[in-house]
Structures are given as C-alpha cells and as structure tokens.
C-alpha cells in the first residue's frame with residue numbers, strides 16, 4: 525500500500541484525521557505522506573488521492589477497475605444495492621446507461637428539460653420580484669426551484685412552494701446528504717451495531733430514505749393509473765416502457781425497485797449540489813460586484829430583454845459562461861467524490877492495490893492545484909477565458925469527477941445554472957442588505973460545502 529499513518533487495531537488510522545476527512549486533515553496527510561497515501565477505516569484500506577495529476581491518473585488510467593462503490597452498512601441501508609449512485613456490477617451498468625439515455629431523450633424532446641428549467645427560472649424571478657427590494661434569504665426558493673427541475677425530469681410536473689409533502693421531500697434529501705460526511709457516518713460504518721441500536725441521527729437518515737422512496741412509489745402509482753401514453757414525457761414514463769419491453773428477459777435489471785432508487789439518486793445527486801452552487805453564485809455576485817456588472821453588460825449587449833434564455837445562448841456569452849465555471853471551481857462544493865472501491869486487483873499510480881480497497885479522490889485539491897490554475901485562491905473568471913475572451917475548458921476542472929463514475933448530471937447541472945443565473949442577473953441587481961459591509965464567503969463544512977446563511981436584496985434593473 526502507499527504510505528500512511530500507522531493503523532491501530534479496530535479503529536485503524538482514521539484517528540489521524542480525527543474521524544473526519546476535511547480540507548485541513550487531507551492537506552496535512554498529503555504533505556506528510558505524498559499525493560497518494562493510505563488510511564485505514566477499521567480494517568478497510570482507503571487510498572487517498574491528492575492534486576490534479578494523482579486524481580486524474582487514479583480515476584482514468586484503470587478507470588473500470590476503480591469504478592466500484594462500497595457495500596457498507598450505511599450504503600446498504602440507503603440503496604440496498606439498487607439504482608445508480610451506490611450500486612455495483614450489472615445493476616449499476618444497466619441503470620447508469622439507461623439513466624444517461626433517458627436524460628438525453630428528455631433533453632431533446634419537445635417538453636424537454638430546458639423548458640422545465642425556464643419555467644423554474646420564471647417562478648424564481650417572480651419570487652424575487654415580490655420581495656420588492658427588501659432583504660431576504662434566497663436558500664429555500666433556490667432549493668425549491670432546483671428540486672422542481674428534477675421533478676419535471678422524473679415526474680413530469682412541478683410542486684408549489686406551499687406543498688407540505690414536497691417540503692418534507694426536500695428536507696429528507698438534505699438530511700441524507702448532510703449525514704454523508706458527518707462524524708456519525710464514519711462511526712456508523714465502523715460500529716454498525718451501535719448505529720443500528722443507539723444512534724438517533726443514523727435511524728433518522730434511514731427513515732428519510734424510506735420517506736423519499738414512498739414519495740417516488742406514489743408518483744409511479746399515479747403514472748400507472750394514467751395508463752400507457754404514446755410519447756413518454758418523463759423518466760418514469762420511459763422506465764415503465766423499458767420494464768414492459770424487458771419483462772420476458774430473465775437477465776433484466778429493470779424493475780420497480782431499481783426505478784425507485786434511480787429516481788431517488790437523481791434527487792440525491794442533483795438537487796442539493798446544484799442548489800448549493802446557485803446559492804454560492806448569488807453570494808459571489810454580492811462579494812464581487814465588478815464581476816456582476818460585467819456579466820450584466822454582456823447580457824445587455826447580446827440578449828434582447830424579452831428573449832427567453834436558452835442554453836444555446838452560452839455560445840454568445842463567453843464571459844458569463846466563464847463566470848459560471850469559476851463559481852463551480854471556487855465554491856468547490858464536493859471535497860471527495862462518493863468513495864470508490866477497487867473491483868479487482870489493480871495498479872494506482874504504480875502501487876499494487878488489492879480488490880476491495882477504497883479510493884478517495886480529493887476533487888477540491890484539483891480545483892485549487894497551484895500547478896494548473898494561475899490564481900487558484902482568487903475568484904478569477906479569466907481561468908476559463910483565452911486571451912481573446914473566448915470560453916475555454918480546463919483539464920483540471922474536475923468538479924464533476926472523472927472516469928467511469930463521472931457525474932451523469934453534468935450537462936443538466938450546467939444548463940440549470942446557466943439559464944437560472946442569466947435570468948436572475950438580467951432582471952436584478954444583487955446587493956447586500958443595507959448596512960452590511962462585508963460578505964462572508966467562508967464555507968460550512970459538510971457532505972457539500974455550503975455558504976453561511978445570508979440575505980440579499982434583488983433590485984429591479
């Protein structure tokens with residue numbers, strides 16, 4: 525194994541990072557042991573990758589070999605091996621491949637994703653306008669809008685802000701995501717018996733999972749009652765169609781449990797992540813008013829005010845598109861990917877790694893790698909622009925990870941962020957509440973890195 529702190533019996537060497545994989549402890553670990561090193565979670569080896577080169581090589585050189593997910597106490601409780609996010613083997617291959625195809629199909633069809641996003645952007649603009657320039661916290665309407673985009677994709681309809689069950693769904697998803705990188709998560713994995721019998725938060729996370737699944741089953745029931753339609757309009761329609769097509773295939777993995785879990789995974793992977801990024805986007809506009817002004821200048825110069833913003837417009841708005849990428853880089857909401865597992869004996873950066881080893885790629889360390897970014901610790905949209913002001917992609921931009929398990933919602937997330945961000949900035953000038961002189965851009969540590977709660981004023985332009 526690559527080098528690392530000495531493991532103790534039962535607890536391993538996870539004590540070295542104080543039972544928490546945070547920015548400081550992972551940096552300290554890399555400084556002492558190098559860009560690839562080993563930690564032991566109980567008797568399970570975990571190989572931690574740090575910096576762009578190590579993360580990229582580790583995830584892409586033998587990509588299929590490191591494409592597994594852990595089958596642990598918490599992951600089994602969460603998904604029981606079903607769906608996409610934490611499944612393995614044939615189930616993962618089939619469900620992921622199908623999920624990507626379905627998203628593509630919905631993106632291209634008439635009642636596509638873009639329309640769902642434009643609708644949510646419009647509701648959000650209305651909500652902000654109703655505040656009439658008074659200071660307010662944008663978190664809930666933002667989370668609501670983003671979750672509704674997933675609803676449009678998977679259920680084919682949206683929910684109102686006042687819908688209590690939908691509010692509970694959002695809260696349940698947030699709770700599950702927050703549990704994912706907490707002390708209690710690690711303790712639950714090492715001592716499942718304690719988690720099962722004594723830890724309230726672990727039991728609550730488990731009942732939140734049950735709640736989300738029951739919610740999805742209810743939607744499936746309504747789709748079934750609606751009967752077969754000629755042209756599938758959402759993910760459940762497409763999935764039911766697939767189940768019918770494969771019902772005589774004994775090797776098929778297309779069944780109701782996998783459908784429920786795949787929908788669950790879209791909510792879990794796609795709501796909190798994108799909503800948190802959008803909250804950072806608005807906060808950075810308060811913190812960097814010069815950037816906000818430049819975006820608005822570009823929007824005004826290129827778009828007619830009555831034009832319905834679509835994703836295609838990004839090609840005419842290179843500065844704005846670069847700002848959105850810099851928001852994703854600078855907010856760096858994911859510290860490590862959902863842990864991977866080696867599915868066979870393999871080699872990672874020259875080290876022999878046995879099957880079953882956990883791989884922890886540090887995404888944050890790629891987004892701030894001083895060897896690949898000119899000013900890593902400065903908010904600088906120029907990172908994504910060439911000298912003529914054209915948008916450029918950057919190889920070290922691994923916010924969505926890399927390899928076989930790369931985020932399957934990347935295109936959807938970028939489309940959402942672009943359309944909603946542009947719609948808001950076209951309509952409003954964002955400022956901090958009166959009297960607030962300093963904007964706090966520090967993060968709150970968690971499964972995703974969130975901004976501290978803040979208020980803003982949205983003043984009609």
Ligand code: HEM
Pocket residue numbers: 608609610620789790793794795797798801857858860861862863864887923924925926928929930931932933934936937
């Ligand atoms: C800014 C928004 C987002 C970020 C930063 C993000 C980031 C990530 C990351 C880092 C992973 C782990 C990949 C790995 O294991 O190497 C992931 C996986 C995943 N994401 Fe996203 N994601 C975002 C939005 C979305 C959206 C909108 C969806 C909805 C479709 C989504 C669905 C998924 C799924 C299903 C997986 C699991 C893929 C697999 O295990 O095969 N994500 N995402």
